[in-house]
Amino acid sequence: MSSEIKVQIAGWLLDPDHPKRFLDSSLAVLESELKKQGLEKIYSEIELPLAKILEEIHQVGIKVDLDFLKKLSIKAAKELEQMTKRIYELAGTPFNLNSPKQLSEVLYEKLKIDFKGVPKTKTGLRTTDAEALETIKARHPVVALILDYRELFKIYSTYIEPLRNLAGPDGRVRTTFLQTNTATGRLSSQNPNLQNIPAPKGRGSPRSESGRPTIDYGEAIRKAFIAEKGFSLGAFDYSQIELRVLASVSDDERMIDAFKKGLDIHALTASNVYNVDISKVTPEMRRFAKTLNFGVVYGMGSDSFARSSGLSREEAQTFIAEYFNDFNGVRQWQEKTIQAARDFGYVENLNGRRRILENINFSNRRLAAEAERMAINMPIQSLAADIIKMAMIKIARIFKDQGLWLKKVRMLLSIHDELLFEISDDILKETIPLIEKEMESAYRLKVPLKVDLAYGKNWAEL
DNA sequence: TGCTTCACG
């Protein structure tokens, strides 16, 4: 392990917001400082061994189907051109579709589309983001086309073309996983970012109308990620890891009980906040409950929940109150955590990983409230990140011991709660349950960890 | 370089 990497990791652990501050220090100084701050274990047992694995992931890369991408590129370019032409017709003028400024002029001034309820951006322009376009969609036929254009252009310019350009002569793309670039201890991925590859849309609407995308391009992108000949891709994702961590960390009796019993957590939440039997929960009730569960992990207020759920502010408030009434352990833990953040100026997860919150005691309510949300989210998100890191290390060790690592089993990607592997077909069947088991036992929570898995010859099948 | 927008967990 190069000393520079050690220094970088050590410096970041000591001060995530100012990693460079420590770069001039000697490793010996940093290591004693790590010990003093109780970060020694995270450093030596997680980040350092992980650095080696991330380097190997980079070296291995992931195979993409360049012939397929080329065809996709041509098809997408053709569709973009047609959509552009049609939009110019409907707008009555050509303009730069990729310029939010020009688009807002065309939409709100030239076409005089009613912008009631459409907010402005911080620079004073009327926003043209997807949410705004959705609300004015019925007011002019060009709007729906612009939404489609945006979606396809995004895929084309961010995924199709860069992947083709970044693939090596062996048809493999090599992302760089950064270990010291997030405030919570998550990994990030860049050049290319392989942690935000589009997901298939699911049961999409029929795409028969003219001027609309003819296929699900998100699904197509995932199809382009393939296994080498004689190998399969295996995807293993932790089921609801953040909510399980929340249940465990907050010691909330009801939530722990639910996970122990293997209940559908969103349905359970719905049954609680609506005060109905879990068997009487409708799909709609479950949807609201799911939004609520996410919101709680993010530390949302009633306004945000109202917005994302479509409820009125009063209704949203009632739901949240009901939620914290039902999951009292969660409420108490959040209050305790915010108070600790105020007292110490930082929060930490169960492993002692820290996030410094400079603004937590500011008198500016907005900034303080922001810091409070970070305070209750960080211990959850960061422990989930630690768990998957520990799983990666365990798994790599096992296959190295067996002499299979990189030859028959390759770790390709780590996507927050999911690991993607390339596994030789001759050992696929016995390897899958092994990985699953290692992930589920990577860390002992008060609730079980559950892993969902799938395998196939390309990423879209999984 | 900052802003806007949008892809993911």
Added chain:
DNA sequence: ACGTACGTGAAGCAA
């Protein structure tokens, strides 16, 4: 009156 839900990276535009 203010759209503050957490964490990222990348593209194109405009200055």
